[in-house]
Amino acid sequence: MQNVSELVEKIINEESIIYAIFSSLRNKSEKTFNKVTVKKVIIKNEVKHQFEYFYDKKVEHKNLDKDETKAEINKYFQTYFKQALINTVDSDYHILISKKGIAKISKKQASRKPVDTSHNRKKKYILNEGERTPFLIELGIMTEQGKIVNSKYDKFKQINRYLELVSDCIPYLNKDKTIRIIDFGCGKAYLTFALYDYLVLKMGYNVEIVGLDLKENVIKFCSDLAKKLSFDDLRFEQGDIKGFNQFTDVDMVISLHACNTATDDALAKAVSWGAKVILAVPCCQHELLKKIKNDVMIPMMKYGIIKEKLSTLLTDALRANVLEIMDYRTQVLEFIDMEHTPKNVMIRAFLEEPQNIDKLVKQYKEFKNQWQISPYIEEAFGNKLTDKLD
Ligand SMILES: C[S@@+](CC[C@H](N)C(=O)[O-])C[C@H]1O[C@@H](n2cnc3c(N)ncnc32)[C@H](O)[C@@H]1O
Structure with missing residues (x-):
């Protein structure tokens, strides 16, 4: 010591x-x-x-x-x-x-949880207009002079909101070692580059970030850009989340807007690695739409749009509950204002010491029975989850 x-x-x-x-x-x-x-x-x-x-x-x-x-x-x-x-x-x-x-x-x-110290905090952004930021310039969000491009304000706001949500997670990561982060379904990787810029250039942490995506052209674009920016510990790989078996331990797993059940696969990987922090913004939650049945809810479900919204909410509620059952303290937060994107729910989870989950499991099972569903997330998690549910 x-x-x-x-x-x-x-x-x-x-x-x-x-x-x-x-x-x-x-x-x-x-x-x-x-x-x-x-x-x-x-x-x-x-x-x-x-x-x-x-x-x-x-x-x-x-x-x-x-x-x-x-x-x-x-x-x-x-x-x-x-x-x-x-x-x-x-x-x-x-x-x-x-x-x-x-x-x-x-x-x-640790016996105490962090308190919100922000009561007299003025809104502070991590990235600011006027501060020349190379990755934003390369991605066409900022001009060479440091001005945000008019049509990219929403993207800029989204990146800042994301970094704000990430910054709350820092106390949960061990900074004495290289922090390993996987971004599943990174796409064109605006947020992956932002994460690297924030953790390495602004905070000075040792970080290894891997962005994974199915699309070859996207991976080529991101790899070239990482090289151009000299983001040496950021790399991109082509592949499917389910088949990604490169590591046995990962500190933080991110999955933003990965389609339908890809989010479940990302959560399953994260939990199997014992990731300390998980950030997931689900999208296109179609899986339950055809599965849910609930006679009491017919007055809602007979309207297509309402049923769709309902199944989206059910999917994400089940995901959050499963994470709790797997010993994660789980929050469901607004990612970005509804006016900018309808995909605005973030599931943020922190690994905690195991607790008594009997009540959670009971509630989860009753809830599933009510909707007569067996969600894909159980398949994705496999025995690790079913053992806890039995
Ligand atoms: C809507 S984009 C989101 C990109 C980025 N994460 C963001 O939020 O800006 C979703 C990305 O997830 C990728 N994706 C979907 N399913 C995947 C899977 N099973 N494995 C890897 N990537 C996947 C898609 O190719 C796509 O690029």
Whole structure:
């Protein structure tokens, strides 16, 4: 285990602190605070750490930037406190300082979930008009002068929204190693290039990204562009999601607008690899349209368009529930405003420790029975899922 200052350096750089409490003064006679708590906050678009100092009869606050935070916390360990509990996104750390000033650090599984620190956050985009961005220029979204092409504003907005959703996933990825990401059904790969630009050029992470697509011409286009941009750890391969067996472990799986049951195949691959993060925006969910039966719902289902929408919702609800059953904390989010695309639902899932899933399984089975369906996702997941459903 690293020493305390290394640990402080790491967690502050990663912005992974959720809450920390420093207590047990070394010198009780010293007239100072008795306890200090720390939490991460976003102020004017910047990450700060809010320190709360508890005195006998008052509490004071300070918001410190990263360097100030590191110095302040290191000072506590060197001078003030004998113990600290630091909750981060990845782990809990309990730190005890001996009389001789030697630190003992115990690390446990994370017990707190990140809180939304964005209450006073102004809308901030990751890519900005006016900032010359080579991949956007090559893809015809930005001019050489850094202006967004009028007809490409929606695409630009979509890319930014996507990166915003990706940025929330960063705490769940292990940045101490190369982060391996697969983008299934990458197509012309606007979003794959955006992801690489963000994670490697903006965030400085070690990343290996593979974009997979069925179409040969698309793969050639993307491979040439990656080379031209010197995106060295981004490569593209032609192939079918189902048959992609190149890796045994992958950290993050992305599947955006892959048609019909290709999304199920992507989810199945992700779960089989134990991917920490999954992002899927389903599309063309035709599979259940012909399968669903539900006498009570005839007043809805007799109208074609309504039945179609209903089967789309059912498909995605089943997918989200299956991911929960497979130990993923799953969210269903709006990807982009309806006015830009009807394919606006994103399933975002994070691998968690196994929990009791009896209730989930019961609900899932009853739901399926109600609609008299056996969805393709069960076939795609195979025994891994059916064992849990039995
Ligand atoms: C609508 S495009 C989406 C492209 C890109 N992901 C995006 O959101 O901009 C869907 C892509 O998925 C690819 N695709 C569909 N099924 C696939 C499969 N089973 N294996 C690999 N690629 C697939 C198609 O060739 C197509 O390029």
